Amino acid sequence: MAQPNANPHNVDYESLPLNAQGLPPSPQAPYYNPPQLGQHGSPSEVALTDPTVQTRFLGAARYDEPGGYSPRDSFASSHRTGSGNDLNSEYAGSAYALNPLSSRTNPPYRDYGNDGYESDHDQMNAEAARGGRRNYLAEKQSMYGPPKAKSSRKVIILAIIAAIILLALAVGIPLYFAVFKPKSKDAAPEGTVSPESKDVEDPIDVKPVSALVTGGDGSTVTLDDGSTMVYRNRFGGHWYYDENDPYNNGARAQAWTPALNETFNYGVDKMRGVNLGGWLNTEPFIVPALYEKYVNTSTVAVDEWTLSLAMRADTAGGGINQLEEHYKTFITERDFAEIADAGLNYVRIPIGYWAVEVKEGEPFFEKVSWTYFLKAIKWARKYGLRINLDLHAVPGSQNPWNHSGRRGQANFLNGPMGLANAQRTLDIIRVIAEFISQDQYKDVVTMFGIMNEPRGPDVGEEQLSRFYLESYNIIRRASGVGEGKGPIISFHDGFWPLDRWANFLPQADRIAMDAHKYLAFNDDQFDQPMSAFATAPCSAWGAEFNASMGTVGLTGAGEWSNAINDCGLYLNEVDEGARYEGRYRNNGRRVGSCETWTDWTRYSASMKNDIKQFAMASMDAFQNYFFWTWKIGNSSVSGRVQTPAWSYQLGLHNGWMPQDPREADGVCGNIAPWLPPLRPWQTGGAGAGQIPAAVTSSLAWPPPSIINAGAASLLPTYVPTGVIPTLTAPTPTGSSMTARPDPGNGWANPGDTAGYMTEAAGCSYLDPWVGPTGQIPVPLCTAAARRNVLPAPEPTHIL
Template sequence: MAHHNDDVAYDPLPLTNDDAPSHTLYNAPPSPDPRLSSFHTPQMVPSELGDDSSIPQGAAQPRFLGAALYDGPGSPALRDSFASSQHTLPSSEYNSSVYALNEPSGLGRYDGGSYHDDPRDSYYAEHGVPMNVMSSGSRNMEEKRAVYAPPKAKSRRRLMIFGLIACIILIILAVIIPVYFFILRPSSSTKDSQNDTSTSSGDHTSKTSSASAAQPTASAVAVTGGDGTLITMEDGTTFTYKNPFGGTWYWDENDPFNNGAKAQSWTPGLNETFQYGIDKIRGVNLGGWLNTEPFISPALYEKYLNNPTPAVDEWTLCQAMTADTASGGINQLETHYKTFITEQDFAQVAGAGLNFVRIPIGYWAIEVRDNEPFLPKVSWTYFLKAIKWARKYGIRINLDLHALPGSQNGWNHSGRLGTIGFLSGPMGYANAQRSLDYIRIIAEFISQPQYKDVVAIFGIVNEPQGSFMGQDNLAKFYYQAYQIIRNAGGTGAGNGPYVSIHDAFFQRSSWNSYFPNADRMTIDSHPYLCFNDQSSNPMSSYATTPCSAWGAIVNASSASFGLTNAGEFSNAVTDCGLYLNGVNLGTRYEGTYTQGNYPRTGDCTPWTDWQNYTPATKAAIKQFALASMDALQDYFFWTWKIGNSSVSGKVETPAWSYQLGLENGWMPTDPREAIGTCGNTNPWSPPLTPAQTGGAGAGNIPANAVANLAWPPASLSTGGPVSALPSYTPTGTIVTLPPPTFTSTSGKSAINAGSGWANNGDTTPMNVPIQGCTYPDPWVDPNSAVPPTCAAASRRAFVTPAPSS
């Protein structure tokens, strides 16, 4: 059984029996330390992970096998938990004018605890003035008709002259109007969209751009609409857009960078400023789409389960697909991209009241090297579709770089299950150099004016295992990436996306001193309750657990670090589910987990047999979801969709699917329902500081802090001095990501989709192998001996490009 050091005290989780007196407690599992950002098993180093003999060939520790955090004598003292911070605030989204529609005092339409936007409701019945109807038989009308006699007849000659003049005018208008709408107006619109300015618009800042204004251009088809409108997708199929929250879609092939869409009435449109800290991120992940995972898309992996080398991660999946030429080879992966997430999913996300999607993507969207078997570049094509669909429905994107060369955590979602070769081992520094190049390439693309309002957040590394590489070395990498992203966005604060850094399973508070005054940086944590000791207590006993476990931590981090987001969380309180821990690795709950010694707690069937959930069970899951949303405040549920098993024909991990929960009644149809679930105890009061949101002081990181973040690090914890490790040199041709292509139907010149590179002054070459040098495999075991390296004189470290003027 996983355990913690005896000198750390843990309170029991507040799990109450709904059928017993309020003071009665179940025998609950140990409460997760309220200081933790995530909860994992206690292994800290590879040697503690035990024998790999029980793992399929090519596999190692699974996705969620992490270190128990903050154990040992140096860990800080336990502090009490507090509930969440949601409460009514001045100028907050909860009492702003968007709810009352700026109506005068006493005439507001926010009554009875609900929001009304129907002009037919009682408000208008009480305050409206009915129009007088004037029929054709009206006495007043008859009197007027009697007063005015018909005009005198005109001569034939004068009528002919006037007729000729009218014809000439009509001909002129017939020429001018099409020229304006189809040539002049779209051209001006595109130009303005790239040179916009900001003006105040209510609670949000509206970017005054004709391209961004939600005005339809002259087109043969509708370019905008709301609830109930018919959408035709690329393949010709149609669906009805359902959005009861006042959201509007916008798409015009002649104006593809128009940001006129709005996800919901209360969410700022893409042509408005999203006020982080005030406007809430209510998001969901599109996990398992462009970066596959066995438990999200089990059918992909089940097909090759009986191979000599079973598919356990995307590496082995690509190898198996490539060999399976009869089924289409590796192109099967593109079929998954085409079908797993479509435009309709984005429309449903907006209709579910959500305003953000977090999209995991692997580095192979850019390129692969040597013998890496991943399908290169194709996933980028589908990320471009994601940008298009998100723009159409007013949704913002958090692009998350989920897999780095060598693996940042050794889990299956990093591309290859096994060991950690990023900032660890003989190739640890070279893999970090290569990763920085990929971050730079992505940052240059998404910082272009055509994309910057849609791709609003860039998560630079997903779940790095900080205990392997060390927090200081990881912080240096983070700072180097931060500088690269800010350089890609151009000079001056406020340019480019928010930079999202994962807490690396350290306390969030431990990151406060590293990047003070950083320009728009957010810290990401993944709080899960299900990967530690298991409990058979019912779902209802977890009603307020998220509030006590996470609420106070989020409040403290928001006040000290700044924008704090939960990049992943789920409804799972046990680790039940097909492949959740990895292919053929079992579960803790049933005592079959091959990576630890867990006693059997019970049968997983009641937790996964969602088709037989009772109304009480669904209500308990929904309560847990609401408490999680309220406690985490700015969040991305993991994940939107779970695919069916090819064996059972159904979803086998229901606690992880937002879409399934909506369809079956255990997820809220309106996420605002979560507000106040935790009681609003010990709240954090927005807004964020100007420096944290790109305003005054942003980017002015103190010199002493910068000095501690010098790159590269002197030494790696596994691998030794960086000066003795293999490295790349910046002499390669820059790789740029291709933009989408659009076909204008208006007959005007080609649409400018950008070059893929925002900062033309950023010309530093890419890091590539030094000619004549021999390198170990980038995925080499980090405990391998360091090979002889090329002469130090030929080695060059990565240099941050100087900002362009």
């Protein structure tokens, strides 16, 4: 196994516990609890208390030379899951009640039909019994029941009634079949290898009901582009879209998921989500065809920065507008409908800061991705999905990996432009928060991940904590405090153990912790088969997430995958091979051929089942999660997906992802479960936002110093005198509106009138991407300008 490296950029992390045979333990084995880090401890200070457990280390950010880069680290951790007991949750349903905690590993009984899903009859009658919903089969029997005997003395009355009934049937029967009657699932899309065929009911070809604005399984829905499709939803969900009432939140993803106009009971209702990675913030391994075009050009595309440069130079090939074609085609409305039909209720959507603005010299495609994020809001609203908006790339980059926009070094809270880049990032967060906090959008965009994967050792624990508090204040100024007022604020753990964040910002209003758990990027790759990892997530991660739910609040896995090694096209970098084959930096430590893992067309039934078991163990360990990622694009060379362990959609179509994510409930045996509810302030209730003054004072913004730069008072900083790049949405244009619905002006809090952070007259600035070795200009500012640039740190309060 990997050992500590003298390189200062290496970071160790909690072990994945292995038994004497070098295999992950079963979920029944005692948890391995790694030593906790002290408040001011560093990862390098962690020492194993059990000499039989070998520590594994982050695939660290190595710098072969100043300005060098590193592929993304590996992150793992420890422990497992619990279940809700609220009678209003999905767990009050009959299928869950038949699975007591003590029996869920036996395997449990589930109230499903022969095809692995709840049968139409059982599902609808169970819904009627527990939720007061209409029993559609009983309704149908009543509709077609034999007529009662007629009385000759009431012929006229009965004739009138008969006429009314005939009229009702003429309208009701098409509506019944178009909206309510459950249908069988669609076949797998063309070009995929389908799971074993099942006995399913043939769909009924029904003409769409005129002016239909909602529908269930089998209904016909008109898409944004004017085409139509048959909506499939095996789980009792329904779509809703009325062009004359475009902000209606009546859609429901599944019967067990609250509709958008209902309360999602966090901590009881589970976030079962998937990322839409590679769409509005590209990554080479997710959309390889975009990058393959430019691997042999003068500007080799290795991240979105260089991809944008290469595209701009390729005017004959479509220029930078090729990105918009990608936005149009990679994720479409049909994906949102399919995600709901997969039993998922949330999407995490990564965007780059260039959705808001760019500075001169930054080649990103400015603001265009925002127009497609607006489409995502519309589609999510239509199919009952909630959105976790993820700011995936910030000015200067928050880590050295390609998904931060530009690989190399982190310039956020690091180096001479680190504070200025953080100021600019706070303004971008502010602009986004003001938009999504508006009434028209707050029930759809319900979570805001303010920054993806800041690499803690590069930015500093104190500095990152201060940034998080300032971000919290900015967002709550935009939205207000209390249940339903603006988004949940999600903080990434910075690659530190979750217990390091215990009791962070006590009584903060609706904050959440986000941890990303991967096994793929270890320097020493696993040589065990997939079956060896069937329940590893239970013992590795479950208890850690349970503990954080109690000490911080809502905690989830914002990213995870089915990969146990780094096999896959461009998974590390465009110009790097796989550790598994000994081709990563030519380290020579070969384990085997990646073909076994990447050629999914040759997966055996047992291989698919092993992957599925790993996926379900991960789901149950995390409880609230977002798989990375929904879709992987085909290689333009091979014509197929070459990183199959990372595609939820591919696994769903080909049998290694659960058709119903609730199948995962109880896989880990519910060891050391966290029991709801969350504390009142964690859901916006009593006490929300009342962070102790001592905490806000100790974490006041800005930090007194910046890593690799020194005192903040001596660094280039911006002033709030610029024009705010407000985000807006187009006015809806329904065909029969009596009044145009208001899309909002992009600014939820009219009292927030400060300008946008920009350069101060009389001061000198470096390139935001200068790196940690850049030299601070001397003098930095004229004496008059300096007095107005950086105020002394003061406690900030929002109440």
